[in-house]
Amino acid sequence: MAPTRRYLDWNATAPLGAEARAAMMEALQLPGNASSVHAEGRAARAALEKARRQVAVLVGAEPTHVTFTSGATEAANHVLTPEFRMGRSPLTVSRLYISAVEHPAIREGGRFDRDQITEIPVTSEGAVDLTALETLLVAHDRSQGLPMVAVMLANNETGIIQPVGQAAALVHAHGGLMVVDAVQAVGRVGVDINDLDADFLILSSHKIGGPKGVGALVSRGEILMPKPLITGGGQEKGHRSGTENFHAAVGFGAAAEAMGKDLASRNAEIGRLRDLLEREMRSAAPDVIIHGQDVARVPNTTFFTLPGLKAETGQIAFDLEGIALSAGSACSSGKVGESYVLTAMGCDPKLGALRISLGPQTTEEDIAQVLAAFTKIAARRKPVGRAA
Incomplete structure (x- = not known):
């Protein structure tokens, strides 16, 4: 199924x-x-x-x-x-x-x-x-x-x-x-x-x-x-x-x-779900990198790297698990490449990064399925440094 x-x-x-x-x-x-x-x-x-x-x-x-x-x-x-x-x-x-x-x-x-x-x-x-x-x-x-x-x-x-x-x-x-x-x-x-x-x-x-x-x-x-x-x-x-x-x-x-209506309360709930997601992601994969986690962000966005997982591979893997997310911007004709945003921040440009973005209709059930998929994908990635 x-x-x-x-x-x-x-x-x-x-x-x-x-x-x-x-x-x-x-x-x-x-x-x-x-x-x-x-x-x-x-x-x-x-x-x-x-x-x-x-x-x-x-x-x-x-x-x-x-x-x-x-x-x-x-x-x-x-x-x-x-x-x-x-x-x-x-x-x-x-x-x-x-x-x-x-x-x-x-x-x-x-x-x-x-x-x-x-x-x-x-x-x-x-x-x-x-x-x-x-x-x-x-x-x-x-x-x-x-x-x-x-x-x-x-x-x-x-x-x-x-x-x-x-x-x-x-x-x-x-x-x-x-x-x-x-x-x-x-x-x-x-x-x-x-x-x-x-x-x-x-x-x-x-x-x-x-x-x-x-x-x-x-x-x-x-x-x-x-x-x-x-x-x-x-x-x-x-x-x-x-x-x-x-x-x-x-x-x-x-x-x-x-x-424009109920902006504060709506985004407080979205932020709660985003924080739950990131907390459980770190628990499942302690080496996950959540970019911008220590600075002010909009409450709905998580941009993360799983070391050893390429962006395009991760996007496909999540899609097969029923999760629609992005590898960076969605405005480049479907191309998945190195993130110039991460490069500008001084990160390794070859890091794969995926973006999860929530909205007013996002539920705890959505978050639970994302976390289940994340845990599965994180467990089967190639460890960094292992020879091909």
């Missing part, structure tokens, strides 16, 4: 929530285009603007500062550009500084040339090295343009929370722009664009129980905005042209509202 399937890959994508599903089904019945002025168009516009308000509330922003996109990757490519406008005046950003542990959507640098991108090192604990960042900002040549710094709030592999507020203070002291990838943080910790002192946030719907294929770029104001990535009909106030993915945006909004 095949084992019961247990889904523990919420950082890759969260199952579609009931609230989002219901909102999308209702939106699918609306025939109008949100850009049309007739009654049907106005009804669609009202639903779209409700979704914009729901997303804005989740991150403490103004609804007019939310631009819907096709996802976080498009939002990143939109905002990571040398070309901005301050009101009607052009403004140049001459260099992009990104942390060494950023998601591939940020690491690619958007519309910056490769020689305009500088990497900020991280500490052995996986946090942005603020001293190194300040050194880079001091050396930045303001005569060529402004600096832009992009740092994620929570790492997608390790779950480690980054010192974004401190980084933003440094960036703004040097006249720069602060972009925060909040994809893995929203719904797992409180996120407020003003408290973070961020100029822009990047969000993704499907990480919080909304549909795939929609995200948002959230700004703190509208005087300073990037040159549009997609031009045409002027939708989204000219920031992102093209007919909106209407029913997906409505689902995103519903998911955002649902995720």
